[in-house]
Amino acid sequence: MIYLDYQATTPLAPEVAAAMQPWIEEKFANPHSPSRWGREADAAVDVARSQVEKAIGLRDGSVAFTGSATEALNWALKGTVEKAPPGRNRIITVATEHAAVLDTCEWLTDRGVDLTLLPVKPDGLIDLEDLERELDDRVLLVAVMLVNNEIGVIQTVTEIARMAHDAGALMLCDAVQGFGRIEIPEEADLVAISAHKIHGPKGIGALWMRDGAEPAPLLHGGGQERQMRSGTLSPALCVGFGEAAKLAQSRATRDYDHVQKLWTAALNALGPGWVINGDTRHRYHGNLNIRREGVDGARMMADLRDIAFSLGSACASGSGRPSHVLRALGLSYPEARSSVRLGFGRYTTRQELVDACHRIAAVAKQQEHLDA
């Protein structure tokens, strides 16, 4: 199989698997128990926390581990609303956010939140003037993702956060697809990340919180995670996340250069006739979302079962619904249907990517002839 679905998840790094191994097999203590073994596990969790904090690279805040980025985003949104000062009940977010943000915001509208969804331009970026127009002293939170999971475009989060702050609002950044790949903007107050997108294990995420911007708890119980989040932490998952974050930081330049080369190789191998969905410059180049007239993305996936790629997002794939992100760019239904997303990164070889792109291009040509 050729794996080209890096936005859905990434392969576990061998270094991460090795670091987790003792915590899966031998070291089973509860990190919240006072025994010597418990304290050892707790210390390992603390090391992992500082590795993740270091990789995030922001000052004046700290990380709490969660079960996923979805949980971190739910926590940030619901917990901030719960602590809202009187009169601040508006949330501004973007039409192309992940479902973890959009669906949570929608849920909050039944609980008194006034929600504004900003549109995006055909390149997938928001128009800052649209944001400026919407900001007022009733805005509590502006939630904008760093790197889009479907089309890879990078929003101007620093600028957006400054504008939010000028209006007295907080800024939440879903940095799941950006963490470990590009710098996290300094101005965000709340940042959600996930281990499995950076060659770490599934089932663990984190919320970075600026001091003073901590949301009210989402999960109640033992308060194991710094009295802010309840549930026994898994030392194995925390250690894996920490190791993955450390690796991403130490390999940042190498990984970045590799991805740049892969991007160019993929475009050359695909050949002419393809349109790239979303801006190509303000973009993470490990995401190549492309369309071509006459292509049926779903049929292409069925024809190329030994290549793992995706139709837009993993969530939209299989649902039969056209991707909300591609629709927000203004793509017609047939254009959205003719789009596929190729995601690659650290462990993708140039050769396998080129082979896959040649085969994708060949199937596209066949489909063109069938349609003609």
Ligand code: PLP
């Ligand atoms: N946000 C973005 C941009 C994502 O790509 C994803 C995962 O697909 C999530 C949030 C949710 O992350 P998790 O799988 O940790 O819940």
